Amino acid sequence: MTREVKKYGLNVQLAVLAVSLLLTSSNIINGILPQIRDGLHVSNAAAELLSTTPSLTALITLLLSPALARFLGLKNVIGLGVALVGISGVVPMFVNDYTVILISRIVLGLGLGLYNSLAVAIIQVMWAGDTRSTLLGIRGAFENIGQMILTALVGVLASSFGWQGSFSAYILAFAALAWFWVVVPDVKLADNDDEEADGSGDVFAEKSNVVILTLFVLFAAGYLVAMQSGFVRWAAVTQEALGADFNTSTIMSIGVAAGIVSGFGFGALNKFLGDMNTLYLGIFIEALGCFFLYFANGSYALLVASIICFYLPGPILGPWLFNQLPKYAKKSQQAFWSTAIMIGFHVGIFVAPLAMTAIEAVSGSKDLAVSFLPFGIALLLIIVGVFAYTHMPHKSADTTVKA
Incomplete structure (x- = not known):
């Protein structure tokens, strides 16, 4: 067992993985788009835009996230991203205006993009070797688990409380954020290529290919x-x-x-x-x-x-x-x-x-x-x-x- 595995045990691993449950959450509303369309009195194309827009806006913060993580720290940027997902995700519960909801979905995409690649980077920083390989695979599985759970939850909530009530599924983002924030230590991306500073046992390339x-x-x-x-x-x-x-x-x-x-x-x-x-x-x-x-x-x-x-x-x-x-x-x-x-x-x-x-x-x-x-x-x-x-x-x- 490596030093990293002893230092960052199961509780930390699960907290790091938990934030990935939300990374595919932009499309969990696909099953209720007809209800959203009818409720907002918009076209099919306009309703579908609420699902596809986050994927486009995520690219903006995806490009900026490594620089922000070096400046603010990995934990802070990931936490900010999850917080944006939670806040913007629940906005449609309280408003019935298409423009406001579209803006909230734009912000949702910005939040997802903010920590999309960092959910991988933090695993690369905190673990090495077979443990890292295993956690990277499980992280991908957590995306599918999150999509499956949240999609099912949206369907149940929509049938019980209407299409607006289904957006309460995003409240789970705050639970993931709280767990992550309390348990995960503040770690930083490497600013230099000093292998000794890493201490993980990884051998990094001397020059990027x-x-x-x-x-x-x-x-x-x-x-x-x-x-x-x-x-x-x-x-x-x-x-x-x-x-x-x-x-x-x-x-x-x-x-x-x-x-x-x-x-x-x-x-x-x-x-x-x-x-x-x-x-x-x-x-x-x-x-x-x-x-x-x-x-x-x-x-x-x-x-x-x-x-x-x-x-x-x-x-x-x-x-x-x-x-x-x-x-x-x-x-x-x-x-x-x-x-x-x-x-x-x-x-x-x-x-x-x-x-x-x-x-x-x-x-x-x-x-x-x-x-x-x-x-x-x-x-x-x-x-x-x-x-x-x-x-x-x-x-x-x-x-x-x-x-």
């Missing part, structure tokens, strides 16, 4: 394009094949549960398979999801398998990227590259519907699943490319990723 790190960011955006496409298109493909009355939410919850399991298992999986085999497995599972959806042709089994394959690799590939950063980025640049990868995720989510539209336009097909064949092929080509690169001779050994 910008090429590899940029490829990490591009990969983050790329695999999110295919994954997010699966998330948003799966229900339409399934209902087109099995009927509009088919309950897709129940099957999707199975996928979410699969993602939770893979998140909790990431640390052990990465330790057992090694870095590169874990990467290949995550990409291959996602490619399978694409092929299953494309070739499903109304098959219930393939449709269920596809959504599971879309949810499984996220808690593997995301933590894998963050876990590689000490090998390729200087200690003082860990937060910067964590943020860059997070931005890659957001770009991938934004590009996903555009990519599907482009493929449909080029192919001339009206098949809702037509995009997933090229997505699957592209993912397999990534595996081939990475395998070829890591097995060819290099002049400098520090440019390769080793298992």
